[in-house]
Amino acid sequence: MLSADIVLPCLNEAEALPWVLSRIPAGWRAVVVDNGSTDGSAQIARTLGAHVVHEPQRGFGAACHAGLAASAAEYVCFCDCDASLDPGLLTGFVRQVAEGGSDMVLGRRRPRTRRAWPAHARAGNLVLAQMLRRRTGLRLHDLGPLRAARRTDLLALDLTDRRSGYPLQMVVRASDAGLRITEVDVPYLPRSGRSKVTGTWRGTWHAVRDMSAVLAEQPRSLAAGGVR
Structure with a gap:
């Protein structure tokens, strides 16, 4: 049976954690990365069986x-x-990678309600998707956080962004490395609490700024090890 580690970046998500961790596929490991929570998120995650990293x-x-x-x-x-995406859907992502259909699978968010994806966040995502197409030729529609790949391929990308440009840098460098990237539709639910990245126009602007810097990077040559 296929298994995987699911990385869950966490900042004050005590309300959402029980639902999110209940959706982890059997035999998979939840890696909750506490990024300075003050609401007891780390203890809740640990109690619910997750591996917690600070x-x-x-x-x-x-x-x-x-x-x-x-x-x-x-x-x-x-x-x-934040309970906006179901980690249980990742079984299909991993299966697609394992069977050779793709090297990286991304979830294209399809909002179930209008409030699931505010207009400013959707607009910022659209602009970045268009910029990504010009930079890489990839006809992707979303830079959503639900994704899967082989660990060795991800490590070989030598990702350096530590802000909101990280998910975009992953896709850009994967494209430069010749990895096959596909996109599948996933339901997008109203999140629990307020987004720390795109919950406001200001947050969205900062995210677009960070990601624009990533897109300005020159294509890089990667070592062959780990990248197929």
């Missing part, structure tokens, strides 16, 4: 990368920890 450097990318560094499974997945 990352003192603030930033979405810092939390994600700490989780990747702490992973041990052949396949590593990423999912937000």
Whole structure:
């Protein structure tokens, strides 16, 4: 049976954690990366059986990368920890990678309600998706956080962004490395609590700024080890 580690970056998600962790596939490991929570998130996650990593450097990318560094499974997945996405859907992602259909699978968010994806966040995502197409040629529609790939491929990308540009840098460098990237539709639910990244126009602007810097990077040559 296929198994994977699911990296869950976490900052004050005590309300959402029980639902998120209840959706982890049987035999898979939840790696909750606490990024300075003050609401007891780390203790809740630990009580619910998750492997908890503490990352003192603030930033979405810092939390994600700490989780990747702490992973041990052949396949590593990423999912937000706010109950907006169902980590149970990742079984299909990993199966697609394992069977050779893709090297990286991304979830294209399909909002179930209008409030699931505020207009400012959707607009920022659309702009970045268009910029990504120009930079890589990839016809992706979303830079959503639900994704899966082999651990060795991810580590070989040598990701350096530690802010909100991390998920975009992962896709850009994977494309530069010749990895096959596919996108599948996933339901997007109203999150629990307020987004720390795109919950406001200001937060969205900062995210777009961080990601624009990633897109300005020149294509890089990667060592062959780990990247097929």
